[in-house]
Amino acid sequence: xxxxxxxxxxxxxxxxxxxxxxxxxxxxxxxxxxxxxxxxxxxxxxxxxxxxxxxxxxxxxxxxxxxxxxxxxxxxxxxxxxxxxxxxxxxxxxxxxxxxxxxxxxxxxxxxxxxxxxxxxxxxxxxxxxxxxxxxxxxxxxxxxxxxxxxxxxxxxxxxxxxxxxxxxxxxxxxxxxxxxxxxxxxxxxxxxxxxxxxxxxxxxxxxxxxxxxxxxxxxxxxxxxxxxxxxxxxxxxxxxxxxxxxxxxxxxxxxxxxxxxxxxxxxxxxxxxxxxxxxxxxxxxxxxxxxxxxxxxxxxxxxxxxxxxxxxxxxxxxxxxxxxxxxxxxxxxxxxxxxxxxxxxxxxxxxxxxxxxxxxxxxxxxxxxxxxxxxxxxxxxxxxxxxxxxxxxxxxxxxxxxxxxxxxxxxxxxxxxxxxxxxxxxxxxxxxxxxxxxxxxxxxxxxxxxxxxxxxxxxxxxxxxxxxxxxxxxxxxxxxxxxxxxxxxxxxxxxxxxxxxxxxxxxxxxxxxxxxxxxxxxxxxxxxxxxxxxxxxxxxxxxxxxxxxxxxxxxxxxxx
Numbered sequence: 221x222x223x224x225x226x227x228x229x230x231x232x233x234x235x236x237x238x239x240x241x242x243x244x245x246x247x248x249x250x251x252x253x254x255x256x257x258x259x260x261x262x263x264x265x266x267x268x269x270x271x272x273x274x275x276x277x278x279x280x281x282x283x284x285x286x287x288x289x290x291x292x293x294x295x296x297x298x299x300x301x302x303x304x305x306x307x308x309x310x311x312x313x314x315x316x317x318x319x320x321x322x323x324x325x326x327x328x329x330x331x332x333x334x335x336x337x338x339x340x341x342x343x344x345x346x347x348x349x350x351x352x353x354x355x356x357x358x359x360x361x362x363x364x365x366x367x368x369x370x371x372x373x374x375x376x377x378x379x380x381x382x383x384x385x386x387x388x389x390x391x392x393x394x395x396x397x398x399x400x401x402x403x404x405x406x407x408x409x410x411x412x413x414x415x416x417x418x419x420x421x422x423x424x425x426x427x428x429x430x431x432x433x434x435x436x437x438x439x440x441x442x443x444x445x446x447x448x449x450x451x452x453x454x455x456x457x458x459x460x461x462x463x464x465x466x467x468x469x470x471x472x473x474x475x476x477x478x479x480x481x482x483x484x485x486x487x488x489x490x491x492x493x494x495x496x497x498x499x500x501x502x503x504x505x506x507x508x509x510x511x512x513x514x515x516x517x518x519x520x521x522x523x524x525x526x527x528x529x530x531x532x533x534x535x536x537x538x539x540x541x542x543x544x545x546x547x548x549x550x551x552x553x554x555x556x557x558x559x560x561x562x563x564x565x566x567x568x569x570x571x572x573x574x575x576x577x578x579x580x581x582x583x584x585x586x587x588x589x590x591x592x593x594x595x596x597x598x599x600x601x602x603x604x605x606x607x608x609x610x611x612x613x614x615x616x617x618x619x620x621x622x623x624x625x626x627x628x629x630x631x632x633x634x635x636x637x638x639x640x641x642x643x644x645x646x647x648x649x650x651x652x653x654x655x656x657x658x659x660x661x662x663x664x665x666x667x668x669x670x671x672x673x674x675x676x677x678x679x680x681x682x683x684x685x686x687x688x689x690x691x692x693x694x695x696x697x698x699x700x701x702x703x704x705x706x707x708x709x710x711x712x713x714x715x716x717x718x719x720x721x722x723x724x725x726x727x728x729x730x731x732x733x734x735x736x737x738x739x740x741x742x743x744x745x746x747x748x749x750x751x752x753x754x755x756x757x758x759x760x761x762x763x764x765x766x767x768x769x770x771x772x773x774x775x776x777x778x779x780x781x
Contacts, residue, residue, distance in 0.1 A: 221265060221321050228321050231351060233269045236323055237276035238352065239345025240307065245280060247340070248306045248328060255283030257299040257308035257365070259291045261467045262401050262428030263321050266290070266311045271356045273309055273323075278359035279352060282306075288364045290401045290428065292468035293324070294576040298376075299369045301330035301572065315398075315439035315465035316699060318431050329547055331573045332540035335670070370405075373571075374412050380570035381579045382413045382586050389589040390418035393460040394453040395581075398438045398445065399429040400466025405578050413582055422452045432466070440465055440472035441486075441564060450474070450481050460588065464577040470564040471580035477595045487518035487610045488598055490560030493580065494521050495601060496587035497558050498528060505530035510549055512542050512559035512567075515667060515677065516692045516703075520601075520608040521560075527605060536652070536667055537675070538697060539565060543573035562612065606687075614701040623695050623702055627653070627674045630693070636663075641680055644689070648679035673697065 221228045244251040256277050260270035267290075274284045285303055287295065293310050300308040308326035316322070325333050325341070333341065397403045403426050410416050424434050425448060432438040435445050440463040449461045459476040474483040484492075494511050501509065509530040513521050514537045525532035533549065535541040542559040546569045549556050559567040565575035568583065584594075591597040602608070617623040630638075637649035637658060650657040650665055652675040657665040659679075674695040682688040694703050 221319060228265075228269070228323070230268075230272055230354070233272045233323065234276055234351045234354070235349050236341075236345050237273045237309075238348040240309070240325065240341055241277050241280045241282060242348050243341045243344040244306045245282070246344075251306040252280070252282045254304060254306040254328070255285055255361075255363075257285045257287075257296050257303065257305050257326075258311075259287040259293070259296040259299075259308075260311040261293070262290045262430055263311075263313060263466070264318065264430045265321055266430075269311045269321065269323070270309075272354075273311070274362060275353055275355050275359070278361045279355075282361065284359070284362045285365050286362045287366050287369075289366055291366070292401050292405050292464075292576075292578060294469055294572045294574055294578070295369055295373060296324075297326045297330040297572045297574045298373050299365060300326050300328065302369065302372060303365070304328075310467075312467040314467050315437070315441075315470060317437060326574075329544070329573070331543035331547060332538070334540045334544050335668075370408070374408055376571050377409060377579055377582060378412050381568050381583050390415045391460060391585055391588045392418050392420070392458050393462050393585065394420045394422060394449050394456065394458050396422040396425045396446070396449045396452075396461070396463045397428075397468065398435065398440060398463060398466055399425050399427075399432045400438065400464065400468060401428055402464035402466075402468035402577065403427070405468060406464070406581065409578050409582050410585075413586070415582075415585055418585075420452065420456050420458060422449050424448055428466075438466045440470065446472070446474055446481075446483065450476075460594075462581050462584070464581070465564070468577045469575045471566060471577040471584070472564050473584060473594065475593065475595045477593070482595060484594065484598070485610055485612070486560070486562040486564045487520065487608070489564070489580075489584070490517065490562070490566060491520050491524070491601060491608075492587065492594060492598060493560065493566055493583055494558050495524065496583070496590070498524075498530065501557075507531045508554050510546075510554045510556045512546060512556065514538070514542060514561040515675075516694065517560065517562045518608050518610050519690070520605060523608075524601075524605050534667070535559075537561060537694065539567060539574050541668075542567055543569075546573055562610065612704065614696070614703045617695075617700050617702055619700075623674065623700075626702060627676065627693070627695075630676060637678075641678060644680040644683070646678055647681050647688070650677045651675070652677075674702075 223229060225232060258270050258274050260266040274286060277284050285299060285305060293312055296308040296310040306328050310324040311321065312324060313320040313322040327333050327337060395406055397406065403421065410419050434448055436442065437445065439445060446461060446463055449463060453461050461474040463472040464470060472483065473489060474481050490513065498505060505528055507530065510533055511521055511525060511530060512533050512535060515534055516537050522532045533545060535545045542561065546556040546559055556569045566580040567573065567575050568579050571579055588594055636656065638646055640646060648659045652665055652667060652669045653671060653673065655665060655669040656663050660666060675692065677690060677692040680689040691704060696703055
């Protein structure tokens with residue numbers, strides 16, 4: 221946020237609002253009466269930006285369905301679906317740093333807007349740049365909806381996400397909303413499903429605070445973000461921690477196992493939730509039952525689908541893809557039960573077509589009542605479906621030019637792609653930016669491509685100890701980051717103790733840090749950092765790495781050393 225056309229401020233909120241309003245009025249049937257849902261979180265300027273947005277739509281004589289207090293993000297798409305509005309806008313920057321804010325748009329289908337709608341709206345914005353109103357006066361077109369939508373949302377949640385046939389035993393847990401809006405909605409949720417007595421709240425992070433004073437970044441994925449929650453849990457003798465990010469659309473959990481706190485990855489939580497929902501199906505699952513995950517998520521759900529007889533569908537990253545694909549498949553008569561992405565996002569399509577941290581938390585608590593220990597349940601799934609591992613990290617980029625330059629250097633290593641990564645042969649190379657896939661007919665990718673986003677995925681050959689490795693390098697859609705997701709293939713054997721000893725030793729000696737990577741950047745800091753892509757089976761453990769240091773560490777032959 222700040223002055224200028226490359227920051228969020230009053231002008232740069234009014235301009236996209238004017239463009240969106242004109243697009244809706246010209247392209248969406250009865251948009252004026254259907255109206256638009258507007259919500260906001262507790263960040264700096266969120267309410268002000270929401271008020272400006274509302275004033276623009278009111279000046280166009282469009283009905284504004286208005287959340288009159290802070291909400292968690294999923295309530296906006298829920299209202300779009302329930303009220304059948306033309307669109308929705310949520311003012312939030314989710315888990316970004318305190319100085320950020322954002323403008324999130326949903327289409328009339330309750331999903332985040334996607335191509336080609338996004339480009340059409342941008343065109344409309346460029347044609348409507350001159351501000352027509354700066355007024356904040358409330359208009360007769362504004363309809364308050366908080367009480368009604370909250371009531372309906374929690375009724376749907378109790379019925380669709382926490383069904384009556386599920387175990388209702390309370391599982392004690394510590395909860396942190398990470399200085400965001402989540403506490404009010406979590407308390408309502410646990411009360412409705414009969415778990416109010418089980419929750420202990422992290423006092424220092426309970427109330428909304430746009431400065432996020434107790435964490436470096438208000439993102440449960442970040443190293444140290446859950447430290448206060450762990451302390452609170454230890455003080456109260458609790459072994460389960462649940463967390464939301466500030467707008468409560470993401471969800472994280474950690475469990476204390478053998479006196480050590482283990483934070484589950486987004487993939488592990490996603491697989492656990494998927495399996496629990498699968499276990500509630502009656503009768504037995506069929507190919508018409510569908511579960512979704514993004515292209516940077518674990519392959520374990522895909523393997524589970526093969527074993528259990530339901531269908532799995534992979535999409536591009538982001539819930540604008542997961543949500544829209546889920547709706548498309550439902551229109552084809554499929555039953556879409558669940559979707560997830562490794563970045564702590566979980567979608568329950570019967571409720572909303574976007575990630576929902578409150579729904580995920582309630583679903584997980586109900587599942588824990590049946591499982592006991594989620595960590596123990598995860599180990600049992602590994603025994604049945606094979607051991608899968610992911611290692612995610614990121615580097616902060618100082619500029620768009622540096623990000624683009626990094627990916628161009630990768631593309632220029634060797635034509636049409638590098639032959640080896642460390643000591644392994646590249647078996648497949650997919651570049652969704654330029655539209656290339658070495659494994660398909662005519663090298664055209666099966667997934668959609670986009671020249672405006674960077675995403676390269678590489679498959680590496682199998683070894684004696686694993687079924688192969690896949691990793692993806694991509695630019696973040698919301699932050700100045702280059703992300704890396706390393707995904708294994710199925711590993712099944714019996715020596716779990718050897719694997720666990722190896723991981724513990726590696727972490728202790730700083731050889732691998734899983735999801736607790738330190739701050740990294742592409743501007744020369746932390747030059748010794750490297751991404752450890754670790755192949756871990758339970759019999760024969762091997763390691764190799766891709767160094768993240770300057771690009772010259774990628775040699776001229778095309779091998780990444």
